[in-house]
Amino acid sequence: MTTAGSGLDPLAGVDENGRMAPKRYDAIVLASFGGPEGQEDVIPFLRNVTRGRGIPDERLEEVATHYRSFGGISPINAQNRALKQALEAELDRRGIDLPVLWGNRNWAPFIADTFREAYDAGHRRVLALSTSAYSCYSSCRQYREDFGMALVETGLAGKLEVDKVRQYFDHPGFVEPFVEGVAEGLAAVRAELAAKGEPDAPVHIMFATHSIPIGDAEAAGPRGVEYEGGSAYVAQHLATAQAVLDRVPEAAGVEWSLVYQSRSGAPHVPWLEPDINDALEELPGKGIRGVVIVPLGFVSDHMEVVWDLDTEALQTCAALGLAAKRVPTPGVHAKFVEGLVDMVCERTVENNIAERPATTSLGPWMDVCMPNCCANRRGEKPTVAGMDSTVGTGAQ
Numbered sequence: 454m455t456t457a458g459s460g461l462d463p464l465a466g467v468d469e470n471g472r473m474a475p476k477r478y479d480a481i482v483l484a485s486f487g488g489p490e491g492q493e494d495v496i497p498f499l500r501n502v503t504r505g506r507g508i509p510d511e512r513l514e515e516v517a518t519h520y521r522s523f524g525g526i527s528p529i530n531a532q533n534r535a536l537k538q539a540l541e542a543e544l545d546r547r548g549i550d551l552p553v554l555w556g557n558r559n560w561a562p563f564i565a566d567t568f569r570e571a572y573d574a575g576h577r578r579v580l581a582l583s584t585s586a587y588s589c590y591s592s593c594r595q596y597r598e599d600f601g602m603a604l605v606e607t608g609l610a611g612k613l614e615v616d617k618v619r620q621y622f623d624h625p626g627f628v629e630p631f632v633e634g635v636a637e638g639l640a641a642v643r644a645e646l647a648a649k650g651e652p653d654a655p656v657h658i659m660f661a662t663h664s665i666p667i668g669d670a671e672a673a674g675p676r677g678v679e680y681e682g683g684s685a686y687v688a689q690h691l692a693t694a695q696a697v698l699d700r701v702p703e704a705a706g707v708e709w710s711l712v713y714q715s716r717s718g719a720p721h722v723p724w725l726e727p728d729i730n731d732a733l734e735e736l737p738g739k740g741i742r743g744v745v746i747v748p749l750g751f752v753s754d755h756m757e758v759v760w761d762l763d764t765e766a767l768q769t770c771a772a773l774g775l776a777a778k779r780v781p782t783p784g785v786h787a788k789f790v791e792g793l794v795d796m797v798c799e800r801t802v803e804n805n806i807a808e809r810p811a812t813t814s815l816g817p818w819m820d821v822c823m824p825n826c827c828a829n830r831r832g833e834k835p836t837v838a839g840m841d842s843t844v845g846t847g848a849q
């Protein structure tokens with residue numbers, strides 16, 4: 454067994470449950486999706502996102518109109534700049550001396566450039582933090598692959614060690630902002646109904662997340678485990694929704710559901726359902742008069758939130774005469790930022806936090822993924838932060 458912190462050996466100190474012993478890090482890499490910053494970026498960005506995945510051109514054109522209606526600018530980059538600043542302020546407040554670098558999967562600043570920048574600044578071991586809370590190919594392994602490929606592309610494999618913070622869907626720092634949001638959303642919807650003379654009308658709480666192909670859902674998380682709802686991805690959302698509701702006394706007895714949004718891909722490939730708009734259509738027939746929409750799958754109010762929820766789903770609600778409120782995402786909520794820094798501290802020797810809080814029985818999730826976790830169904834790529842990772846381990 455190798456001793457943690459004894460040099461460049463990414464998988465040193467990993468136990469059989471995927472927990473990595475604390476190490477000394479030189480920097481944090483905030484890793485995100487990336488988005489266009491002007492009309493001329495929109496199509497090149499969409500091509501980056503869908504590279505090699507057979508998304509039809511018509512779908513790209515359709516998604517492009519969402520970005521075009523916002524001037525070709527995705528809100529996600531400004532949100533990540535704000536999150537980076539908030540993390541820096543929180544680290545500073547705690548006297549933790551770790552710089553925060555930022556890199557994206559699909560748009561500048563690209564992860565490969567961020568790794569080069571880190572190495573040139575003298576950093577040799579970085580801890581990545583992604584803006585993605587759950588387990589599935591798109592939200593977990595794809596980040597690990599993009600880190601692995603960036604290391605190969607830059608020639609930094611074996612020179613820059615890259616570890617990653619655990620998936621944090623059930624960390625209190627992620628859950629608490631939704632708790633506040635659901636309480637406020639319920640109060641707002643009930644007030645709107647009261648103003649219409651229907652103070653006791655039934656309301657519904659709808660948790661929304663990104664749909665993914667059912668095959669990707671089934672491949673999420675470690676192999677050979679039975680999950681509620683048929684996959685780790687669905688089970689994590691169901692459990693987190695329940696954890697939120699358990700903390701909102703005003704939600705007692707309110708009916709709720711988990712629904713999906715932002716489906717893409719070929720029509721014959723099955724994705725998780727129901728779509729949020731179809732689910733909303735069902736509510737009036739059940740006597741429901743108001744709905745609180747909770748963007749449980751997302752970290753910030755990016756395009757999937759401001760378009761698919763605030764534009765489309767809220768329009769559906771208006772057409773159905775439903776009183777509706779969309780709850781904020783964690784964004785730069787102080788509890789979320791503190792929670793992210795706590796999770797960095799779980800992994801560091803200095804400022805270590807031994808306790809690993811989790812609000813569901815599924816967590817705390819592992820630091821290092823099990824072999825084939827969140828498998829890429831199109832073939833293998835180099836990854837980091839997996840039991841089966843080879844980049845920079847000497848096994849490549």
Ligand SMILES: CC1=C(CCC(=O)O)c2cc3nc(cc4[nH]c(cc5[nH]c(cc1n2)c(C)c5CCC(=O)O)c(CCC(=O)O)c4C)C(CCC(=O)O)=C3C
Pocket residue numbers: 486487488489499502503506508512513516527528529584585586589591592663664665666715716717718750751752755756757
């Ligand atoms: C699980 C999941 C998350 C949540 C976790 C996480 O946050 O990572 C997420 C987030 C996001 N998805 C985003 C944008 C897009 N996702 C696409 C396509 C896809 N997403 C998928 C899944 C997810 N996606 C999948 C299975 C596809 C199809 C196959 C593929 O192409 O991989 C496409 C292609 C066009 C289309 O919609 O068909 C776009 C433009 C943005 C940026 C928003 C902005 O710019 O503000 C963000 C944060």
Ligand SMILES: [Fe+2]
Pocket residue numbers: 663
């Ligand atoms: Fe997406």
